[in-house]
Amino acid sequence: MTSEISNYIRRHEAAIAPLYKDYSQKLWDLSLSGSEEREKALVEAKERYLKVYNNSEEFRQIRQWKSLHVQTDPIEARQLKLIHDAFVPHQIKEDVLRDIVRRETEIENFFNTFRANFEGSEASDNQLRDVLRNENDITRRRASWEASKQIGREVASQLLELIAIRNREARNLGYPDYYSMMFELQELDEKWVFSLFERLEHLSEPAFSEMKAELDATLKEKYRVTDRENYPWLYSDPFFQEFPAAGASESLDEIFKDPDIEALTRAHYHSIGLDIEDLLRRADLYEREGKSQHAFCLDVDHEGDIRVLCNIRKNERWMSTMLHEFGHAVYDKYNDRSLPFSLRTPAHILTTEAIAMLNGRMSKDPDWLMKIGGLSEGDAKRVGASALKTLRSEMLIFLRWAITLVRFERELYRNSGQNLNSLWWKYVERVQKVTPPSNRDQPDWASKIHLASSPVYYQNYVLGELMASQLLWHIHGKVVRSGSYAGNPEVGQYLVENVFKPGARYDWNTLLKKATGEELNPEHFVRQFVDNN
Structure with a gap:
């Protein structure tokens, strides 16, 4: 047999x-x-x-x-x-x-092809984000935010029909719903994950509340807002999932307005001993009509044909995104080709997200800004404290945003007939502390592409961030034996041998234990970003 x-x-x-x-x-x-x-x-x-x-x-x-x-x-x-x-x-x-x-x-x-109607013209996601990133007029900011939600109205009914079909078929297979089925097939314990997220929400509450109060005061002063409410157009991301550049004492966007972001990405990976020349040649990195407005990495054949899609703008967000997507790409590239086809992939979604996130964080790292970003030691020291504060704030913001989306998505599959528009803003207000717009009854939740294109995926971003912190702790303590990351080829060698080459031969937690000596331990993330003052 x-x-x-x-x-x-x-x-x-x-x-x-x-x-x-x-x-x-x-x-x-x-x-x-x-x-x-x-x-x-x-x-x-x-x-x-x-x-x-x-x-x-x-x-x-x-x-x-x-x-x-x-x-x-x-x-x-x-x-x-x-x-x-x-x-x-x-x-x-x-x-x-x-x-x-x-x-x-x-x-x-x-x-991929939708362009919002903004001020009488079609506007891409990048154009709307540019308004939220740079515009001081609060009325125009609101109009841009509202335009970013137009796609939700267009796709909500189709998405709900698709969810009903997914749920029906999952129940026919003996599962409570599609959401629970996918958790099991992703080798994730749903109760454990939600218990972990509850703990992370509780632990992050004081730090997040303090950070956000300071951020809101800074933004309101900048935009001359006197309202007590913290409406979503106050922030530079339509979902408040990243730290607004306007909230930093030193703008990191200024650092990246002139340099070649492709070249910086190449330099970063070269500095840790990973060659991406072939990956850059196959990539499609710049915005144009009809092209997907997002960013992703695709391993076409598990034989080395790996492609990255981005829509680069010269700002810190796209610098981080490039480092992130090419993190996925090097994971795929340096997999062990002697493995069978079905194992020639990352161990799990969360493990490839961990590598992407670990590298994506570097655009806010003072050491990286000097070694790779080209800042002088004096400039790096000057912006360093602000950069680290921005990184910590962004991790707190992203954690709370991801918990919001994960909770909502589970309820979306458990009971899609409830008032989802109201439920969405209930979670946003409670977890992210963003004020719902008055009298708004729109399917704003449906404007998040992941709910349509990557169902039951978002929990892996949080788990990936936790794993990224655990890997960084191990790299600092056992691999380079310093607080540095960039400029150390030993980093790439460690990742190739301990994370990339094993492919999918182990489940994700076994891989992590083999790579760091322990199973997933959220305390590394908590110490780095939640307890770190």
Whole structure:
């Protein structure tokens, strides 16, 4: 029976690899130009790929093998586990699968190509963010924020229909809802994660409240606002998920208004011993009409064809985003190609997010600003305290934002018939301490692309931040034995050998324990950002 399982795994991977590559290529093509022809091609390619996991006879055989607890070597046991988990959500009727693929693609492409109506013209996400980042007139800021939410009205009904279908099929498979099913298939304990998030919310409450009170006072003074309320257009991000540049005593945007952000990204990774020349050549990094307005990394074939999409503007946000996305890319690039196809990926979503976040933080690190950003020692020292304060504030802001979205998304799948518009602002007001706009009854929640394109994903950002702090603690204490990160090739060597090369041969917590000596320990993040005064 062991040989039968081995032969099946080889056949499965030989069948799935070209289909995955074709699907990934079509996804990339649509992201560059959202035409109807490319949308249709992606739907067809994705359906061909997922139909492999729709085969009920194969799934029955896999379940039988698992129930018999057949002894296989650890690599094949892990492959079979991941193949099984990929089959589970696709044990649905073929026409339902086709319908889900079509709906998901249509919504995602709408996000890619939508441009808001602002002041009588079409405006991209970057243009609206520029207003929120730089405009002092509070009326214009409000108009920009409201424009950023227009897409929510356009997609909310389609998204709710898709959620109803996902829930129906998950319940047919024996799960309470789609959300709980995906938690289990991501090897996450839902109760443990939500208990952890409750603790993080409680621990961060004093630090967040103090930081936000100071931030709100600074912004209100700058924009000449006398209201007691803290409306969402006060901030530079439409969801208040990052620290506003206007709230810092030293603007980090000024540092990045002239330098080549591509070159700085290259220099950063070179300094830690990781070459990204090939990754930059395949990347698509600048804004244009019809292109996806977001940022992502895509491993097209698990053979080295890795692509990054960005929409660079010369500011600190895009510097951080480039470091983040190429963190995903180096993880994929330096994977062990001798591993089987299904294990030639990160151990988990949260582990690749951890690497991306660890590197994305560096644009606010004083040592990095001097070594890579090119600041003089005096300038780095001058902006250093402000940069570290900004980083801490941003981590607190992002933590509270992510908890808001994760809580809302669970309720969205548990009971999508409730007043979601009101629920959204209830969580935003309580957790993020942002005042709901008066008499607003709009599906602002639906303007967040992740709810449509990456369902049940956001908890991995928080877990990734926790892992990033744990990795940094280990790197400082055991790898470079100093408080530095950039400029140390030992960092890249450590990450390649201990995080990248193992691929998906271990579950995420086993990988982390092997890499740092302990399973996920949130205290490293708490010490770095919550308790750090």
